[in-house]
Amino acid sequence: MIYRETIAAGVVPTMDELSLVLGCLQLPRDASLKERLIENLGLTVETSKGSNLCSLIDGFGEYDPHAFSLLEEAASLGTIPLTSLKGNPVAVDARNLHIHTAQVYLLTVLKGLKHRLAAGAKIPNISILLPVEQSHIQTPTGEKTIKIAGR
Template sequence: MCLRRFEKACALGEPIVSFKSGRPELHNKWTTLALMAYREAIAAGEVPTLDVVSQLLGCLRLPFDASLKKKLIDNLGVAAYSSRCSLWSLVDGFGEYDPCAFSLLEEAAFLGIVQYVSFKESPIVVDAKKFPIHTAEVYLLTILKGLKHRLAAGAKIPNVTIYLPFDKAQIPTPDGYKTINVAGRIGQKVASLLRRLGLPYVGNESYGKIRINAISLRKWLRPKLASPFGGKHEGLSFSQSQIGKGIIDQQRNIRTGNFSLE
């Protein structure tokens, strides 16, 4: 019920996300109720089902809203080196879910509801054939989050192979009916998620298997940023860009006579 009410609130354009803390956070009574009920069940010794976990994750999904997406990027305070460069790897939750969703999935893995991800495997294999939609999405995003930390620590990152459910359908042709593969709903959602993130993949969800190459992952996790001093500087890091932006803000404060230390 909470998931349906939450989705209805999103569809009606009700305010769901707050930036009061400086970071995007979900503020919705149905999400709060769902989290409270989940925590009470865990405290009582209950082990939630995979479907319950997926519904809870659905209550942590950010709305599909163009203005919100723009605000999430603007809130970073940096700009991409080119229009083809995606900045979603720099956004908490990748602009798709509240970061709390990652903690919930990791807890579900601890409880044995979903399988742990081994980052020692090469390639990393994700079998999403039996996952509900929200679990499949957050599971993949959790892997991306883990790879982001490994890359930041100087470790190599492997390819990621994703297995997806697919169906078969018959279509009429001049020579009779022909059987074709059709992507299942989970496959369509996962592929759509990757396209929104700007993360390229090879393969086709209609055949039940797609792959994200390590090279594409590295480029996506370390996007090239434009220099805050004007012009473009290839390879500028997120932290360097933030420092540059801070210097510009300080210079502006000096010019305007604003010497506040805040």
């Protein structure tokens, strides 16, 4: 609520603030907590055709579905860059994004590609750029430098 009021007042969120808000919208990973959340929301976990877990599935079971609209709004405000799904390959640059922003950003791209596939369009290749760190390790043949992708 406060986030929405701040946006309505004309304040553009920073990447840090966006990531914190998205982190609050991440669903718990603990199965019992997730079950309790689903119960508190008044949803059923039946696998029948009429199951009302669609709102959680829309968030890929990782984030509240509102996280996607917040991310798209932040992109329209210029807080984060917007990825075009029209190129081939689709380039997703998550090197400068905070963890929650990067996760929701990638899920948003996948959601867009899912909609394109459902509409009968061909799915382009995807190139995901992650932050890379170098680390030195000791091996039997000597010291080696390895590159580790973050996230």
